[in-house]
Amino acid sequence: MSLPPLPSQDPLTLLMEKAEVPERKRHCPHCDTKVTRTKGFCGQCGQEYNFEPSLKTGDIVNGKFEIKGPVAFGGLGWIYLGWDKVLNRWVVMKGLLNTKDEAAAAAAVAERQFLAAVKHPKIVGIYDFVNNGNEGYIVMEYVGGKAVGSILKEKGVLPVEEAVSYILGILPAFSYLHANGFVYCDFKPENFMVEGEDVKLIDMGGVRKIGDPSGDIYGTRGYMAPEASDDPVEVSDLYTLGRSLAVLIMDFKYMKEYESSLPTPAEQPVLAENESLYRFLLRATHQDPDQRFQSADEMADQLYGVLREIVALKTEPKPAESQTFTSDNLFDADDVAGAEQVDVRLLPTLKMDVRDPAANELLRMAAVSNPEKRVAALEYVADKFGEKSPEARLRLANAYLGVKKFSDADKLLDQLHAEDQFDWRVSWYRGKSLIARNDGRGARIEFGKVYFEMPGEIAPKLAIAYAAEIAGDYEEAARYYKRVAKVDPNQTTACFGLARCLNKKMDINGAMEALTAVPAQHSLFNQARIALAKLLLHDEKGLNESLLEKAAETIESISAEGGVVHHLAGRLLASTVSLIAGGRVKEDRNAQLLGHQMHPFALRKGAEEEFRKAAHFAESHLEKIGWIDMANAIRPRTLL
Structure with missing residues (x-):
């Protein structure tokens, strides 16, 4: 993944020609009533307001920061460019509080001191906290790049690959903040910058401690999660990342008509052309916090998979090992049946959750190949660990499928779903059970649930193709097989499946092209050549x-x-x-x-x-x- 590099610029070019807040942005900071003058008293609540910059060019703050002028007006007030006369470096100064009470200003600065501990290469550095009369300021690192929001205004909606790369680039900053007990709260394209070939999170004024009942909560309409106004948590930040990505790739009324939703693929061609990205956005911006990605790392893993698919469909295969699934199980060079028809045993295997308490015992059972003996061994482990080990019971359900004990598998999966309705692995095994019983339509529904949870993974798409082929929907099956084969032709069941479906549709040339996609080094290469010769x-x-x-x-x-x-x-x-x-x-x-x-x-x-x-x-x-x-x-x- 690489970002389009931007040339560095002279900091002085950022200074505002006329330091004035546009009239449309003038609202009383106390009651939010619209006001027209730059300073005065609110006609609604009677409180004083002031939209004029209090620092002038040439002012010296705290004895060493020389003010060069305002560069922007943010939610907390004016933002200034300054020069550190002691350390000879550019700085940015952001207001914390505008009050007539110097003691209150000092208290506001003290409350933000925790930000000094935030140190990450993708987060703007916090240098100091200073008072200047009745105002407090955060002194921050100057980032010599361009805000992504500014790039959006200049270029219009961004190419999907570029926009996704920006969000992927900034996700490690959120992983760091969340791991250290902070939420950013007010993420949007204006609040991160492209610097060289990297991105950096700026404007730390809205950062707060997770679970802190005190302090103001900052957010922006169209980006802010529905629960964030009361108690912003990690998934609230992830919501803002999803909304920001949507704004970067689509021109839509995200603050009005679509403030709490997304356009449909029928309304936005970019979503129709990038189905996995659409699925990603649906989960990232779900109104229910429990339905969203639950960590920045999980979100990054899935978004990276989405980006791989987007790029592969336009260029060349981009195979990569999944952290969740194995590759498909068609690797025996003599497995003629596996190349000629859908077979549930060839679906990718879910990797072991090594955090499960029964993981060690389950790993030792990999050597048990006899299906009946494997069932007996897994029944013992499942009984031993009980509800403490979902993994043991999921593996047992899968073993039941191998010996066609479908009712036993269904009963176990129903029990697991009752215990945790958010465990998508239950849907994966339910889908496998339905495939084994040739219920393609039912399997399609279950695998669709997995796809919602894991939009960047290949396995759910391959499983949907299996289900569609069994259901006789060769059009849909071919569409998903083709996507998987383009991303990773080592998933040879996709290549053979695509050839079968296209052959059914009398697209012989397409079927032959699908078979030629099987890599020469793969153990199924000869089977693919034999199938190709038969077609010819x-x-x-x-x-x-x-x-x-x-x-x-x-x-x-x-x-x-x-x-x-x-x-x-x-x-x-x-x-x-x-x-x-x-x-x-x-x-x-x-x-x-x-x-x-x-x-x-x-x-x-x-x-x-x-x-x-x-x-x-x-x-x-x-x-x-x-x-x-x-x-x-x-x-x-x-x-x-």
Whole structure:
């Protein structure tokens, strides 16, 4: 992940030409009534207000900070650019309080001293807290970049990849704040900056301690989580990150019509084009805090997966190991059935939750391959740990599926759901259970729940494709298979599944392209080439010279030895004989096909040899007789 670099700029260029708060932003700080003058007394509540900067160019604060002028007006007052005359560095000074009481100003500064402990490379540095008469200020590091909000105003909505990269870049700052007991409260595009090739969180004036009943709460309409006005917590911050990402990629009325919701994909093409991103935003900005991402790290992990998919669909595969799922389980080179049909055993496996109290005992059971013995062993562990170990019972439910004890699995999963309705793993195993019973529609619903929770993961999308194919919805199945195969073609069940679905839709070229996506180093490469050769030869009437050459090239690329390979070679040579006889392919003694001259005698002899070789691999006497009959039927006729 890289961010578009921005050139550094002269700090003095940030100074406001006219230090004046726009009239539309003038509201009484006490009762929020709109006022027109820059200072005076509110006609509604009678309290004094003042929107004029109290510090002038050249003022010296605390004996060392020389004021250069205002750069912005924020929620807490004016923000100034200053020069530290002692340490010779630029600083930014942000007002904490504007009051007639110097003691109150000193108290306000003291209350914010905890910010001095906040030190992170992606968070603006806090240098000092100072008083100047009846006002208090935070003295902060000057960040020589540009606010993302300013970039948005200049360029309009941002490319999805750029916007996602900005949010991904700032998430570690929130992980740090939350781990240290703080919430930021008022995140929005204006409050983080691009500096060089990185982003940095600025404006720490609204930061507060989690669970602190005292102090003001700051937020911005259109960004603020519904619960944040009473008690902002970690997920309240994550809500603001989701809303900010939405604002960066879409032009919509986020402060009015969509203050508490998102546009639909039908309204915003960017959401229709990036389904996983839309799913991510739905969860990030859910009105129920329990439905959102529960940590900045979890949010970052899923958003990174979403970005990988977005980039891969436009460029080239971007495989990466998941922290939650294994790859699919199609890795046996001889697993012909797995390549030819949907099979629940091939779905990715959920990785072990190592924090579970039964994790060590469960890991030791990996060596138990007998399904019945595995069930018995897991029943023992599940009974031993009881409700303390969800992992043991989830693994037991999965083992029940392996021996077709579906009612036992359902009962166990229902019990787990009753204990924790937010454990999406229950939906994963329910989906597997329904796949095993060929209920594609039911499985689609369960896997959809997993997709909501894990929008950056490949596994739920692959599972949805399985379910759709079983349900006969080849259009949807192909769409999800294609997405998975584009991101990571090592998930070969996606490549084979896509080929099957496109073949059902009579898109033979698309099916062949799907099979060619299987990586050459993968154990299923030969199976993919065999399937490709079968597709090329499936309709002799449609064969031409180009397809013959491609079929020959495909067969020659198969490194495995077996009857099916010799059968395909024999079919190709025999089909070419028919094409020459029908005048659709020219006889050419100077050309070769699979090492045989392109004339009927040589091609017949080659086909005979291939069918006889196939007979050596026959698994039954009847099959062997069939190959020999084919060899005899195609062999060249002579006078002797």
